[in-house]
Amino acid sequence: xxxxxxxxxxxxxxxxxxxxxxxxxxxxxxxxxxxxxxxxxxxxxxxxxxxxxxxxxxxxxxxxxxxxxxxxxxxxxxxxxxxxxxxxxxxxxxxxxxxxxxxxxxxxxxxxxxxxxxxxxxxxxxxxxxxxxxxxxxxxxxxxxxxxxxxxxxxxxxxxxxxxxxxxxxxxxxxxxxxxxxxxxxxxxxxxxxxxxxxxxxxxxxxxxxxxxxxxxxxxxxxxxxxxxxxxxxxxxxxxxxxxxxxxxxxxxxxxxxxxxxxxxxxxxxxxxxx
Amino acid sequence: xxxxxxxxxxxxxxxxxxxxxxxxxxxxxxxxxxxxxxxxxxxxxxxxxxxxxxxxxxxxxxxxxxxxxxxxxxxxxxxxxxxxxxxxxxxxxxxxxxxxxxxxxxxxxxxxxxxxxxxxxxxxxxxxxxxxxxxxxxxxxxxxxxxxxxxxxxxxxxxxxxxxxxxxxxxxxxxxxxxxxxxxxxxxxxxxxxxxxxxxxxxxxxxxxxxxxxxxxxxxxxxxxxxxxxxxxxxxxxxxxxxxxxxxxxxxxxxxxxxxxxxxxxxxxxxxxxxxxxxxxxxxxxxxxxxxxxxxxxxxxxx
Numbered sequence: 001x002x003x004x005x006x007x008x009x010x011x012x013x014x015x016x017x018x019x020x021x022x023x024x025x026x027x028x029x030x031x032x033x034x035x036x037x038x039x040x041x042x043x044x045x046x047x048x049x050x051x052x053x054x055x056x057x058x059x060x061x062x063x064x065x066x067x068x069x070x071x072x073x074x075x076x077x078x079x080x081x082x083x084x085x086x087x088x089x090x091x092x093x094x095x096x097x098x099x100x101x102x103x104x105x106x107x108x109x110x111x112x113x114x115x116x117x118x119x120x121x122x123x124x125x126x127x128x129x130x131x132x133x134x135x136x137x138x139x140x141x142x143x144x145x146x147x148x149x150x151x152x153x154x155x156x157x158x159x160x161x162x163x164x165x166x167x168x169x170x171x172x173x174x175x176x177x178x179x180x181x182x183x184x185x186x187x188x189x190x191x192x193x194x195x196x197x198x199x200x201x202x203x204x205x206x207x208x209x210x211x212x213x214x215x216x217x218x219x220x221x222x223x224x225x226x227x228x229x230x231x232x233x234x235x236x237x238x239x240x241x242x243x244x245x246x247x248x249x250x251x252x253x254x255x256x257x258x259x260x261x262x263x264x265x266x267x268x269x270x271x272x273x274x275x
Numbered sequence: 276x277x278x279x280x281x282x283x284x285x286x287x288x289x290x291x292x293x294x295x296x297x298x299x300x301x302x303x304x305x306x307x308x309x310x311x312x313x314x315x316x317x318x319x320x321x322x323x324x325x326x327x328x329x330x331x332x333x334x335x336x337x338x339x340x341x342x343x344x345x346x347x348x349x350x351x352x353x354x355x356x357x358x359x360x361x362x363x364x365x366x367x368x369x370x371x372x373x374x375x376x377x378x379x380x381x382x383x384x385x386x387x388x389x390x391x392x393x394x395x396x397x398x399x400x401x402x403x404x405x406x407x408x409x410x411x412x413x414x415x416x417x418x419x420x421x422x423x424x425x426x427x428x429x430x431x432x433x434x435x436x437x438x439x440x441x442x443x444x445x446x447x448x449x450x451x452x453x454x455x456x457x458x459x460x461x462x463x464x465x466x467x468x469x470x471x472x473x474x475x476x477x478x479x480x481x482x483x484x485x486x487x488x489x490x491x492x493x494x495x496x497x498x499x500x501x502x503x504x505x506x507x508x509x510x511x512x513x514x515x516x517x518x519x520x521x522x523x524x525x526x527x528x529x530x531x532x533x534x535x536x537x538x539x540x541x542x543x544x545x546x547x548x549x550x551x552x553x554x555x556x557x558x559x560x561x562x563x564x565x566x567x568x569x570x571x572x573x574x575x576x577x578x
Contacts, residue, residue, distance in 0.1 A: 116333070127331075157326035
């Protein structure tokens, strides 16, 4: 088991994320059922987890680390990465949301690379705690990575898990809160202004907590690399819903809408210009 | 049953390092002290946080462990219902959700602590299995089975303490198969869980009246032993269902449905809790009587 020390390249990460976003837009022209906004807000985070943080196994098998997508509606970015890694196939992607396919709008346990069924918010973090306990019990050194949405942290069940993770001193949990400040009906900071700043709340519950730019792969990477590691880590990642496409950014409509042909062309052109 | 549950689980845990128990501020008595002392990493108290209790069990099971969730039945099933459905049922994980003190055993604690509709609720979840042992020995068998099975989730509905032994000399316990505690030819009483104690008293009285009585523990409430029930409906002139559960979704309606399906010709009487929250604060027997279940009430109706 080795860390991927000192091989991080921010420019390569940026190119990867740009390509993932374009592939997600391509998907949106085949099927309309997908959450683009929430996938684009956590693109850098999920990319970093899979491509930089999770350690490869020495024998070519499974990583000793686990990724659980707690904000299941963001899974399109996960699917793109799993296809790139050959864990899911292009045929799987072609069958997305079709009667004979196996991939739906939310991740299903049992599909390759999917560690838990999520989609209903507030379930992921407790499962992460259970997984982290199992890894500790077996002394495997396995780390559990997860991405929560900022709407999801309004669930009381998330806070039960927050409490348990710190009480059990599960230092092998590394969580990211995709703080795009949007939920279905508007800004999370307007729904619950007293919830902010978020970092105080996680810190009060005994987590190591750091806030950073969730679209800066380098910042995210350094945040995790520099963690103290004696307790669970919550990275409050400040993100933009629909990041990368001007007309999608911070517009709630794009939570669950696909672009038409002209919008698609514009989005691809904008992303192309960012490379 | 709490004691035999914890003894059986402790025994299983000494042999299997993947067995965990996640409790929510309620711990089974008896051997659970030994369990928590010897295996502190595998005894997790989440406090009053039942949703995380179920989710943590799911996470453990996703990593190949064999976890048990344990608290009072209302809080192990109702409070974290969506976690039981999604995390355990949908993902089909081998987690045992123990509902302790089910029925109206917590008789003086009021409706918040009465578990009257758990079979209907748990039984409605695809993949869920349900076991409701009738006495401590059956609880031991059920716990051992739960500790070894990998089929999927189980709701294990148990009592509290002081249940009499009812299964001595009975045929062996087998998951999914109803169990004759005594065999007769005239009347058959189908029951499960703690109320089997009262069903046995009814059987005694009917036998004293000269009837040949079967007493059956339908301990596996899902999957229900439909063949076994159909056979009982065929081989007896009179079948009586006694259950500590509301009229909908339990053994009584399922037996009636089966009776129709197999065109049974026997007489069929059912005794269930009422579809009501009853504000009575007496003993377990007082509560049952308020719901219309007691030995004299049953005898008056079936004799």
